[in-house]
Amino acid sequence: MPFSFPGLSPALARAASASGFAAPTPIQAEAIPVILRGADLLASAQTGSGKTAAFALPLLQHLLDGPQHTPRRVRALVLVPTRELAAQVSEVLRSLAQHLAQPPRVAVVFGGVSINPQMMGLRGGADVVVATPGRLLDLVGQNALRLQSVGLLVLDEADRLLDLGFADELARVLALLPAQRQNLFFSATFAPAVQALAASLLRDPVHVEVAATPANEPAILQRVIQVDAGRRTQLLRHLVQQHHWERVLVFVATKYAAELVADKLYKASVFATAFHGDLSQGARRQVLDEFKAKRWDVVVTTDLASRGIDIAQLPVVVNYDLPRSAVDYVHRIGRTGRAGESGLAISFVSAGTEAHFRLIEKRQGLSLPREQIAEFEPTEAAAPPAPGTGGIKGKRPSKKDKLRAAAARSA
Template sequence: MLFTDLGLSEPILRAIKEEGYTSPTPIQAKSIPAVLKGGDLLAAAQTGTGKTAGFTLPILQRLSTSNVSSGKRLLRVLILTPTRELAAQVQESVETYGKYTGLKSTVIFGGVGANPQIKAIAAGLDILVATPGRLLDLMSQNFVSLNHIEILVLDEADRMLDMGFLRDIKKILAALPKKRQNLLFSATFSTEIKKLADGLLNAPELIEVARSNSTNEAIAQLIHPVDRTKKHPLLAHLIKSNDWKQVLVFTRTKHGANKLVTQLEKDGITSMAIHGNKSQSARTKALADFKAGKLTALVATDIAARGIDIDQLPHVVNYDLPNVPEDYVHRIGRTGRAGSNGVAVSLVCVDEHQMLRDIEKLIKQKLPQEVIAGFEPDPNAVAQPIQLRSQQHQQSRRPRPAGSGGAPTKKTPAKRSGPAKRSTHR
């Protein structure tokens, strides 16, 4: 199947061709016709599947070919995302594929000044990409009207619920017209997602691409048993001895991320941290430098890493195993994309043995283990308790967290299948 088979207009096809794509990914091949039909949609799609273009392309098609009254533009599409990074990438997708349609869009999120966002909205928009917190703030000041919304997209709905956005989402839904098209995208069809869908969607079409708990066969997974005090030296050893140039490292906490960056810098390994306590400018710079190859290691917490979307990222390291087994799948899914191979390494100490068993049970496979010479774990080590409250739960206790952000670095891809590089839970 080709993009030319999906009923997209010439201006949109021209933009797709300029990005080097000819064939849609499976999620795009299914979701584009579904959205064009005008009905509600419930789709499960993981990172790396091309999901973002799966809804931006048909939305651009619908808006550019429908009749609108002359005069000031009316806001007709609202796309809600949980984080600043994802919001920025969705907006880039809208701009990239809509550049010949004449449609206008902008993105709003917290952590930066509101005045430029207010001016962009006041100038007239067709599409608004937003995180819930900043949108509600501007709605409360009457800077945003949702009275003419025709299409609502909830992107990464599972993460929005994890981050405690349900109350905000309900407030936003109450301000929307009753008659509209609803598109809900999630990594999983959890009980919470099904409950949200039941109250939001009207006879939705269901699309599911790949099992939500499966891992990409293009990713080589490996466990390195190690004592908790030797994790940092082992990570530095792996990076230097293997000459790794680009490594995304996951830690369980913000403090752990900061501490690890300090240690790696002392080892001569360029690194920066990205997490919720970092300023918007710091997060944007860290992500841009990492994508540009100026950093060897980007150290991230789970929530901050949502939206990190890098073509051909070779290595992901779980410095700490995640408390939630499903997050392991999300983490390592950031490598092994677009036909390239990836390596996912986990440094596992005695404290994390139960977490490892939970992960292996979820993905239904036993992960290979390799002890690195000089870093053999103490066989008599005793496990210490780990704070088992997930970072999502920590986030949900906060009053309305703003999203997270940073515009992705643009690059021209080789010709391949599906505009997947700009989506995040694509």
């Protein structure tokens, strides 16, 4: 069997095959043996690399190897930054666990919804909990669960956990855990904050970093289309209708823009809807389910959907607004071209955002040709950068520039 790792039970190897995992991805091939032998792990891999299964399979093996508690006590904890990622991780765990003779109980808890159903769901205990930090602390405070028996901790997207300001809540959760446990950190980047946290928590960790190579890099065609900022919605509608795209994920900068662009498209006979953090959890779940079922042609979203959302065979991603960073660019376009499929990622670049996109290209080692679409050729010209700003982060002079100017005037 493809997932026949030393220490992984035949039942879990069969579960992996039954769940559609054809062969181990590079991150799975490197991480699973490390986790199975009980070592701490600090792992990094590109988006869409299969990291969830990389920790899910050995996590379930950890539960199988340990004593069976009655009533159940939490023996494995997975901390994630968003509701969507929590739901996705729990789905993978449950999909694999259903093929076992005695499936462990998986609980998923996150904020933004009523806490009462989650408290009721934990009355029978749970073997593994997938949680966002804030809601987990709420449930601990309500005595709905205890964490003294956790033997395996997973921080999924550790960089994102810290980016979103969970550092204090994360510290409070870690203080509730037993000192003797196995720790697994999965992070897209090894930012200084992640390295500092890893240094304080991990014991002689094994470092696994799977870099993108021609063999494992997603087959994503990246295109850059020049267009005036005010004509992006018209161009987007033109492309969707001309190419008969059935599903397009469009990234914008704000929740307001998501609603505005989706509304304009819908009024222009394109089945489009918005997806952002102000929607209720039920509404967000409904949008994703309907999008996966091809009931929406276009979903216009903020960076909420740039991580932790797996939409099989998503053909097209559009950067209507450019991302703030090169890392966010990678995560956005990584929503397409997953699981061996090919994908298309389009970025709209205007005169005002050309310099910013050049910075993204530089940091990603890219050099993409600029395209223009007939009848949508740009007419705006880029304004010259203000002195001292470098032309990247805006036209306003920095504080140092202002001090220099004041000194020059007083001289």
